[in-house]
Amino acid sequence: MQTYMVGGAVRDALLGLPVNDHDWVVVGATPEAMVAAGYLPVGRDFPVFLHPATREEYALARTERKTGRGYHGFAFHADPGVTLEEDLARRDLTINAMARDEAGRLIDPFGGQADLRARVLRHVTDAFREDPVRILRVARFAARFADFSLAPETLELMRGMVAAGEVDALVPERVWQELARGLMEQRPSRMFELLRECGALARLLPEVDRLWGVPQRADYHPEVDTGVHLMMVLDMSARLQASLPVRFACLAHDLGKGTTPASVLPRHIGHEERSARLLKSLAKRLRVPTECSELADVVAREHGNIHRSGEFGAAAIVRLLERCDAFRKPQRFDEVLLACECDARGRLGLEESGYPQRPRLRTALQAALAVGTRAIATAAQAQGLAGPQVGERIHEARVHAVAQCLAGTQSSSASAA
Structure with a gap:
């Protein structure tokens, strides 16, 4: 032995x-x-x-x-x-x-x-073609070893396996396992680029595959191509050492842009809700963990509003926090903000830019969380109010607290200037 x-x-x-x-x-x-x-x-x-x-x-x-x-x-x-x-x-x-x-x-x-x-990443023998999981593993190793190239003969072998339908027989749990591990590597974009190159991405994640070639407004997205933007966002999530739920949210945040009618391109009005619908289907198909799918849903629906939140007043900010369920799940909201920062900085020439929306919304949330909701509810009930009326009192108090917080922040900034 x-x-x-x-x-x-x-x-x-x-x-x-x-x-x-x-x-x-x-x-x-x-x-x-x-x-x-x-x-x-x-x-x-x-x-x-x-x-x-x-x-x-x-x-x-x-x-x-x-x-x-x-x-x-x-x-x-x-x-x-x-x-x-x-x-x-x-x-x-x-x-x-x-x-x-x-x-x-x-x-x-x-x-x-x-x-x-x-x-060089190179298959050992022709027996490689017998196991379709190896396509995912090779793509994952490409994401881990970012300076390795793929042997041309291995790429052709992978293409042949896809054409033979081997990828279609993969079980969802194993696909998700490999995708999740690839998302956590140092350059996750390489995994998806390689899967796309061999044809596997169109079979496993058609919602992602169709993003390449879809134009965006050049004034917002100097890289223009939505697929290129997505890869930059994923690599930014790795650079910022984001968790798996954040990286998956980055992967799924713009799926709706792949279904924008050609007649309105490069504008993508309403893509957030389309992204959320496509995400729901994708997550169900691959049996994505709830922690990942729920965070991705918030990011898909609200990332545009979070990007624009610098223009929001206190009332609009509190409504945004409510839609994101930030009062019940403040830690998750912080991950939502990180995913949005990855999205904002995952653009050509803007990788080193700041993202002031994140600290502004974090500060606003802390101010709103400091509101004594129990005391407000007790006082409202003493006045004969109940249900939605109590909720409205709490909402108003939070708006007031956020307004004061923003005013104080603006005063501090003006004094510093």
């Missing part, structure tokens, strides 16, 4: 990156021998075990055979006769198909180290 470190841990160590997780392959063992050695079996589809001390995963060397379409269409074979090279041959990219033995020696039968030096 021989044990090898494989995959990402080997790759990242060679790149000089931190290694947080280790994957291990065991050659020459049986499930019974692993259990006898104290390993805990956890694999459902093929033999995977947890180390009794470290709890790291150890998988028996295995091969796989395509039995049907999609991610689940495989039969796995693991026995003591499967070699390390056979196990590595079934992996996605050469940079992930390297191993180290127990003495630390590198085992690299498919040229992964050379591709690391050349900064």
Whole structure:
């Protein structure tokens, strides 16, 4: 029985990156021998075990055979006769198909180290075409390793898989899992650009794919193309270290621009509500977590108003806060504002611009939250008021508090000037 470190841990160590997780392959063992050695079996589809001390995963060397379409269409074979090279041959990219033995020696039968030096993402063998998840994984690695290029032959292989309908058989949960991980990489735009280049984006996210080629007003959007703008917004969200819900909101904020009638372009009047409707369908199809879909809905509907909020008075600001449910969920509203800042700065030549709307609305919200709503409700009820009438009193008090806050801010600014 021989044990090898494989995959990402080997790759990242060679790149000089931190290694947080280790994957291990065991050659020459049986499930019974692993259990006898104290390993805990956890694999459902093929033999995977947890180390009794470290709890790291150890998988028996295995091969796989395509039995049907999609991610689940495989039969796995693991026995003591499967070699390390056979196990590595079934992996996605050469940079992930390297191993180290127990003495630390590198085992690299498919040229992964050379591709690391050349900064190339390249499939290992033609078996790549059997698993459509690999299209998403390659796109995700392109987002992680932003200075790597994709081998032309791998791109052609991916295009062929899309044309054969393999992508259509992917289960929603796995699509979302890979998209979510790609959104959290250092340059998420590369994931979507690569998916678009191979044709997979049109099958998985047609609402996003149709944004390319859609013009916007050049006075607001010097980059003009809506798809280009979206990629800039996503990369700004990574630059500002936004959470996954914020990054997903950035992805979905302008979906409605893809359905703007050609007769009114480059104006996109009403695109916010169209974006919200398309988002609802997309989120349901991919089973997007509620935390992500709800934040994205607020951003889709209100980002235009938030951008224009510098012109709003106190009453309009309080109505905006109410529509965003900011009084109940102030932390989420802060994430809404961050997504809007990403949108505003995700424009050509405006990446370093400020976004005063964010601190202004945060300050207004704090002033409104400081209103003693319980005391107001008690006083109103003592006067015989109830229900909406009490709510109106609270609304008026919040408007007054925000008005005072804005007046104080303006006075401070004038004094400083």
